Amino acid sequence: MHSYRRDLQLLRDRRFALLLAARTVSVLGSAFAPVALAFGVLELAGANATTLSVVLAAQAIPQVVFMLAGGVLADRFPRYRVMIAGEVLCAAAYTVLAAMLVTGWAPLPGLVVGAVLSGIGVALFYPSLVGIVPEVVAAERLQAANGLLRLGTNFARIAGYALAGATVVLVGAGPALAVSAAMFAGSALLIAALRLPARVRSATGTGTNPLADLRDGWREFVSRQWIWVIVLQFAFLVMALQAAHGVLGPVVAKEEMGGAAAWSAVLAGEAVGMVVGVVIAIRIRPRRPMLVSVLLTVPTALPYLLLGIYAPLWMVVLGAVVMGICFDIFGVLWETSLQREIPPDALSRVSSYDALGSLMFGPVGLLVAGPAAAVFGARPTLIACAGLIVLSTLAALCSPGVRNMRLSDPGPAAEPAPAAAKVAVPAA
Incomplete structure (x- = not known):
């Protein structure tokens, strides 16, 4: 059993502390965005569920389309600089959306443009985030680092969701989105203070051609059955989640x-569960981490099932707590497994394929949700979403690679490799 006290010593590391602060501030801002954007759009004259579907799909599609580009950039250039670019783009996007909602001039094409910009920002940011953690901490401390990062972000989600609902009710959706924009800008400033040294890349790794980089990343991705099977599972799971x-x-x-206020309570319940999930995830060392992780995705259907069967709000919130616990245990084990098993030079590209595959059907869920709610009703469609989550999980468990996957020994902290074996990544 590892020591929580030893895990918390990571907070004394300046670079990890900056990364933790940046991620926490960013998530605090992003917690405002879904509540403010959803209810801001629904309050517009003539808007309905289909209008919201269009705006959210405009945000989700660029995340898919630009995710591979984000992975290539993150493996080619200093990851912290790519992260800054993503955060600045998100800040600009939410500033535009906030201005439209505050002024009352919010044509659908304008909302779509703002949503597209925020989606591109996320596509730049995410592959770099997964890849930068091994640059900051040693291999044997990755699980603790991933857990502490999630712990900070989950506390931010709790505060963000609670404050977002109150802000929307008291002053409106536009000011809430302005807060989100300011938080993304603050995160960019904290990331800029990291100033990590130039990374090194294996001379036998990627070439100078971005397409060759993508091919090399794809080979790493498909060579491990547990990765592509779970990503395929999440393609359907995320479609249900997005809807x-x-x-x-x-x-x-x-x-x-x-x-x-009611929906913020559900989101806050999920965030509370995530905090509990992280505390559990930091400590556990399952012999078959992917088997445990996939099994934990079954209970994530619970809040949608409860909403579908007219359960009272307190039961839905409890279901969201369970969902949060399961998702964050999964997240810590998944990120640690990728960081331990994938070569560092390919990690961001593999992460981008992971995100691309996991998110590829998300826009479909967003686009179909509104019309499906109009035809079948919102609650029956929620029950269908819960069923899709369960079925995709059962399918993933049929894979021997998922059931039998074990982590390799992290060994001692990595030493710098001989200069002859590596070449420097070009500066951004």
């Missing part, structure tokens, strides 16, 4: 549960 979390849940909350 339920992005459209159907807010629609039911607005029409039957009291509006933004």
